[in-house]
Amino acid sequence: MSLANGRPYLAIPGPSVVPDRVLNAMHRAAPNIYEGPLHDMTRGVIADLKTVAGTSGNVAIYIVNGHGAWEAANANLFSRGDKALVLATGRFGIGWAASAERMGVSVDVLDFGKSSPVDLDRVEAALRADAAHRIKAVLVTHVDTASSVKADIPALRALMEAVGHPALLAVDAIAAMGCDEMRMDDWGVDVLVAASQKGLMTPPGLGFVWFSERAKDRCRGGDLCTPYWDWLPRAEGTEFWQLFCGTAPTHHLFGLAEALTMILREEGLPSVWARHATLARAVWAAFDAWGAGNPQIALNVADPAFRGHSVTAARLGAPHATALRRWTEAEAGVTLGIGLGMAEPADPAYHGFLRVAHMGHVNAHMTLGALAVMEAGMKALGVPHGAGALEAAAKVIAGV
Numbered sequence: 001m002s003l004a005n006g007r008p009y010l011a012i013p014g015p016s017v018v019p020d021r022v023l024n025a026m027h028r029a030a031p032n033i034y035e036g037p038l039h040d041m042t043r044g045v046i047a048d049l050k051t052v053a054g055t056s057g058n059v060a061i062y063i064v065n066g067h068g069a070w071e072a073a074n075a076n077l078f079s080r081g082d083k084a085l086v087l088a089t090g091r092f093g094i095g096w097a098a099s100a101e102r103m104g105v106s107v108d109v110l111d112f113g114k115s116s117p118v119d120l121d122r123v124e125a126a127l128r129a130d131a132a133h134r135i136k137a138v139l140v141t142h143v144d145t146a147s148s149v150k151a152d153i154p155a156l157r158a159l160m161e162a163v164g165h166p167a168l169l170a171v172d173a174i175a176a177m178g179c180d181e182m183r184m185d186d187w188g189v190d191v192l193v194a195a196s197q198k199g200l201m202t203p204p205g206l207g208f209v210w211f212s213e214r215a216k217d218r219c220r221g222g223d224l225c226t227p228y229w230d231w232l233p234r235a236e237g238t239e240f241w242q243l244f245c246g247t248a249p250t251h252h253l254f255g256l257a258e259a260l261t262m263i264l265r266e267e268g269l270p271s272v273w274a275r276h277a278t279l280a281r282a283v284w285a286a287f288d289a290w291g292a293g294n295p296q297i298a299l300n301v302a303d304p305a306f307r308g309h310s311v312t313a314a315r316l317g318a319p320h321a322t323a324l325r326r327w328t329e330a331e332a333g334v335t336l337g338i339g340l341g342m343a344e345p346a347d348p349a350y351h352g353f354l355r356v357a358h359m360g361h362v363n364a365h366m367t368l369g370a371l372a373v374m375e376a377g378m379k380a381l382g383v384p385h386g387a388g389a390l391e392a393a394a395k396v397i398a399g400v
Contacts, residue, residue, distance in 0.1 A: 004333035011370045012337040013145050013175060013311040015197040015204050016360035018255075022201055025258035026251040033248055039240055041257050042248070048260040052200075052269065053173075053192055053210045054183035060234035062207040063249045066174040066195040069207030070099045073170060073193050075229035076211070077137050079222040080104035085126055085167070087118050087140040087156075090147030091341025096139055096172055103224055108135075114147045114342060117306035120159050127165045136218075137168040137191070142182070143308030145175040145198075146341035148355070149301055150308040157188035168215055174198060177208075178263055179276040179310035179359050190215040196252065199276075199310060201259040201360040205252050211235075276309040278396060279358040279367045283312045285392035286371045290378070293386025296320070296352075300342070310359035313342070318352035320383045325354055327377040334373045364397045 010017060031038045049059045062072050078084065083106045086097040094109070101107045110122055118140065127135070138160065143150045157169055170191035173182055178199025184192050189212070196206035209231055211219075216232070219225075233242040240248070263272055284299060284307070291297040296317030301307045316324060321339060328334040339353020356374075358367050371393050378385045 002331055004329070004331055006333060008333040008335065009366060009370060010335050011357050011366075012335055013198065013355055013357040013359060016199070016201060016357065017362060017366075018203055019201055019259065019262065019361045021262065022255045022258045026203075026255040028251070028254065031250055033240070033250065038248070038250065038253070042240070042243065042253055045253055045257050045260065048257075048264055049208060050210070051264055052178060052182075052260065053194070054187075055185045055192070055210050055212070057185065057210060057212045058216060058231070058235040059208060059210045060231040061243065061249075062209070062234070063205060063244065063252075064195075064207040065197070065204050066193070066207060067095070067099065069174070069193045069195055069209055070096050070172070071103070072207060072209050072229050072231065073191055074100045074103050074105065075224045075226065076209070076219050076222065076231045077168065077170060077191060077215070078103070078105045078219075078224055080224060081106060082136045083108065083134045085110065085123075085130075085135045085138045087123060087138065087151065088112065089116065089118060089141060089149035089151060090114055090144030092144045092146055092172065092174070093139075093141045096141065100139070112149075115149065115300050115302070117149055117301075117303070118151050118156065120155060123156065124159055124163060127160065127163045127167070130165065133166055135165070135167045137170050139170045139172070141172040143173075143176040143180060143310055145311060146313065146355075147300055148308045148311050148313040150176070150180065150306050152306075153189065154187045161188070168218060175310050175359070176308060178272060180308055181273050184210060185212075196256060199360050200256065201262070202252060202255045206249060206256060273309070275363075276358065279362060279364070280307065280309040280312065282364075282367055282393040282396040283356050283358060283371065285396050286374075286389035287312070287314050289387065289389035289392045290375075290385040294384040297385060300353075311337070311355050311357045313339070313353065313355045315339075315342075315353050316383065318348050318350070320352065320381070321354040322351035323381050324374065324377045324383065327381055328373050331380070332373040332376065334370050336370075336374070368393060368397065
């Protein structure tokens, strides 16, 4: 007998739970792509995408996943031989660096490990050492999906201004968009990258690149920019087909329009950010309580100020994390995230890490339910853990 029968809960950091309303919006016949309501709706989607990113600048929509959005940003930001400084706080920072390098960009990586935030002193030293200003752009991940480390974007921009370095600031917000606060213009971000399948509550398939007027002017005429990746027609095209370099991703647009309506006009973006912050703190409180009874159990990021609000990476010690993930899915219908990037799959340590997502279409009972299932699994598997985790999480939700 399994208690997993019923509606499953996918508590992995993308693809996230897709609201029924979004699925229903996509479940329709193909529309006329040449004129009519689709064109009007898409203009609204573009305006909403600028709002959710906090920008009055430009946005380009691509039919890709997050890795494709990296490539779109790289193709427009750089020419072959240009230099990038990448600030890596986990697997996905390293991945963006590798993408740029494969495209012919000269990449310097400052790797801060898998559990630590960006060290601004090291960044300052790197920027000051670049007296010739060869670094065209600084690339940083807002929240690394693998490690759950969050970067302080305003502090980074303030440092770049203080040093007087002219580099553009490019931010990967794939795991953070619609979950953690983002104010692109106010924070001085030049290029921002995200995708549809996490906080924006839409199935995988759409990537977004927002870019400032400064970035547009500085990057014009780059030799990596092929017709498909060129962000100018997508942002400024006078013909509808130019926005997508061909046929529009029609059903994804219907779904995204509904998701953005839920985020911006119903819940409201500040409330969305607050909800994610509260759910994150509830998860952290549970892990702190479990860890009080077992030093092997701990959050990956020690300082709450540098933890993302969309996903929590943690360790339970090998092989407990893998065993718990398998138990929660098979016995209770809750799928937790693997410990991506924390160790290689062939390394026994890989089985000591997991991730709990709380991104997008997630509420209190979903998060509290996932935590309760995890505790039941620890009991069933004989994993030592401290008491009081569910009570601690409930107090966060209750605001007491």
